[in-house]
Amino acid sequence: MTTWLELADDDPFGVHNLPLCAFGAGCFSWVGVRIGDRILNLAGAEHEGLVEAGGAFDGAHTLNKFLAQGRPTWIRVREQLTELFTGPKHRSAVEPLLFNLADVRLNLPFEVADYVDFYSFEEHATNLGKLFRPGAEPLLPNWRHLPVGYHGRAGTVVVSGTDIPRPWGQRKRPDESAPTYGPSERLDIEAELGFVVGTDSEGAVGVDDFREHVFGAVLVNDWSARDLQAWEYQPLGPFTGKSFRTSISPWVVPLDALDAAKVPGRRQEPEVLPYLRGREHYGYDIRLEVFWNETLIARPPFESMYWTPAQQLAHLTVNGAFARTGDLYASGTISGGVAEETGSFIERTWNGAQPVRLADGSARSFLLDGDTVTISATAPGVDRAVVAFGEVTGTVVKQS
Template identity: 55%
Template sequence: MIELPVSTLYGPANLPYGVFSAPGDPHRRIGVAIGDQVLDVAPLADSHGAAELVPLLAGPVLNPLLGAGRRAWTELRERLVEWVHGPADVLRPHLLAAADVQLHLPVEVGDYVDFYSSEHHARNVGQIFRPGSEPLSPNWKHLPIGYHGRTGTIVVSGTDIVRPCGQRRGEDGPEFGPSARLDIEAEVGFVVGTGTRMGEAVAVGDVAEHVFGLFLLNDWSARDIQAWESTPLGPFLGKSFATSVSPWVVPLDALEAARVAPPPRDPPLLPYLRDVDDRGLNLELEVALNGHVVSRPPFATMYWTAAQQLAHLTVNGASLRPGDVFASGTVSGPEKEQRGSLLELSWGGTDPIPLLDDATRTFLEDGDEVTITATAPGTGGIRIGLGEVRGRILPARP
C-alpha cells in the first residue's frame, strides 16, 4: 500500500471522486483523492482487468458513472479499496500530485434545487426580518421548503465571484447598482445518480439508490436584491448569479459512520416524509473569511434530511436525471458561532463580525475570500474530508 500522510482526510475510507486535468494535457479525466495525490482511475481499471468500468470513467464529467446505478458504484468502490491497499509500485504510475493538477466542476448539472432545512437558520432569519412575529411560516415543519436555482452559474471552488448588480429598495423607490449586502450560505449539496421517469416518486427509504454522494456548496446571496424581489415569490436574481461547489464528491458509502438520528419532529409528518432509518449526517462545517474562522455550523442539527428532501422533490412526479443537484439550505446551529451566513452572524448588519487585525464585516467587501470546509466521522474511528469550496469577491462590472 502507498504511504499516506498521517493526518490525511483522504484515506481509503474516503475515496472521493472528481474531475482533473494534468499539466500540459487539457483532457479532463476522472480522479480519486488519496492522501495528497490524485489517482487516475480509468487506466488503473483498464490495467486491472476491469474493462467494463472504463467507459464510466472516461470523463470529462462524472455523469456516466452516476447514471450507471448503485451496483456499478458499489463494484467500483470495492475495486478501488482493493487497489489502494495493493502493492504501491502497481498504483504509483497512476498517481499525480494533487498540487500539480487542475480540478474542474465534477458533474454536468441538469437541475438544481435549494432547500431551507435548518430550523435554527429559518428562526434566525424570521427574527431578523419579522421581529416580534412568529419566525417560522405555518408550513415550515410540514414540508421541506425549496426553490429551483440556475445551473448555468454553478462553478467549481476557486472561481472568482463578480459582485452582482440589480434592483434594491431605496428611500424614494427602487435603486439600481451593485449589491451592498453580499452574503454566503454554508450548505451541503447532494448529487443525484440514478434517475427516474416523470410520474415516479422516490420513497424516503430509497435515497441511497438515487443519491451518489455529496459535496460542499456556497449559495452566494445578494440580500438587498433578494429582499426587494422576494415579495411575493422566492429568490431570483439575488441567488442566480453564482453558486460554488467543492471539486470532490464524497460517496454516500463513505459516510455510513456519519449517520445519526435527525432532530425530533413535531408535529408528526405526513406518511411520505416519515423517517424509516437514521438519515441525518454528523458533518462538521467550518467557515473562514479572509483566513479567519467565523463559524462552525453542525449539519447534524438539520431538521429535514436529504432523504426527505428527495422524497418531497419527487412526490409530485418530477423526474430526476444523473447529475441533478439538490442543496440542504444554510447550515446553522443553536449557538451564535454556529450560524452559516453573514446575515445571521451580523444579525442583519447590526452586530459586526470581528476578524483579524481589528477588522470587522457585516457583509462581504470586494477582495474578500470565503472558504468552507467540512469533515465527518469515517470507518475505523478516523475523520474524512469533504474538501473545500472557496471563492473571492471581485468588484461589480461597469
C-alpha cells in the same frame, strides 16, 4: 485501513474516504479519485483492467456517466479501489496512473442537470424569520410540514476557486421611496452541503430509496445578495439575489464513506405525512468551518438538520418530477443555536447590528470586493478516522 501509499494514519483522504473528482493537466482532462494528496486517473485504471465501470470512465471529462451506472457499480468500483490501494501487489500498476494534486487543475466534478436549494435548518429559518418579519411568528405555517425550497440555476454552479463577480440588480434601501439599480451592497454567503443524484427516477423517490439514487455529497456556498433578495422575494421567493453563482467543492464524497457519521434525525412535530416517513430517520454528524479572509468565524453543525436529505429528495419528486443524473440539491444554510454556529453572515452579524472582528482588525458585516470565503468540513469515519470534504472557496471581484 493500511495502504501501501505513504500516508499518515490520520490522513482524512485515506482509503476510508475516496472522493471522486474531475481534473486536468495541460490540454487533457479526466475523472479521478483522491487518495492522500494524489489523484488516480480512473480512465487509465479502467483501461488497464484495474477497475470495471462499464466504460464510464473512458473519455469522460465529468462523473456523469459513472453516476448513471447506479449503486451496484458504485459499490463494486469502491471495493476495487480499496483493493488497489491496500494490496501491495497492485503498486506497480497503480503508481504510473497517479498525479500529484499540486500538478493538476480541479474542474467541476459533474455536469449539473438541475439545482434545488432547501431551507431545512430550524435555527436558520427562525433567525431569518425574526430579521425579515420582526414581531411575527418566525416560522411560516408550512415550515414544519414540508421541506421548503427553491429552484436555482444549474448553469451558474461553479467549482471551488472560481471568482465571484459582485451581482448587480434592483435593491430598495429602507430610506428610499423607489428601487435603484446597482451592485449588491449586502453580499453574503450560505454554508451548505449538497447531494449529488446519480440515477434517474421515473417519478417520485421514496424516503427509503435515497441511497439508490444519491451517490454522494459536496460542500456548497450559495452566495446571496441580501438586498436584491429582500426586494424581489415576495411573493414567489428567491430569484436574481441567488442565481448569479453557487460554488461547490471539487470532491464528491460517497455516501458510503459517511456511514460512520450517521446520527438519528431530529424529532419532527407535528408528525410528517406518510410520503416523508421511512424505515430510518437519520442525518449526518458533519462539522463545517467558515473562514472569512482566513479568520475562522463559525462552525455550523450539520447534525442539527430538521429535514433530512432523504426527505428532501422525496419532497423534490413527490409531484412526479424526475430525478436526473447530475441533479444537485443543497441542504439550505446550516446553522446551530448560537452565533458561532451560523452559516451566513446575515445571521452571524445579526443583519449588520453585531459586526465580527477579522484578523486584520476590521469590523465587518457583509462582503467587500477582494474578500475570500472558504468553507471546509469533516465527518467521523470508520475506526476513528476522519473523512474530509476538502474546501469550497471563492473571492469576490468587482463586476466589469
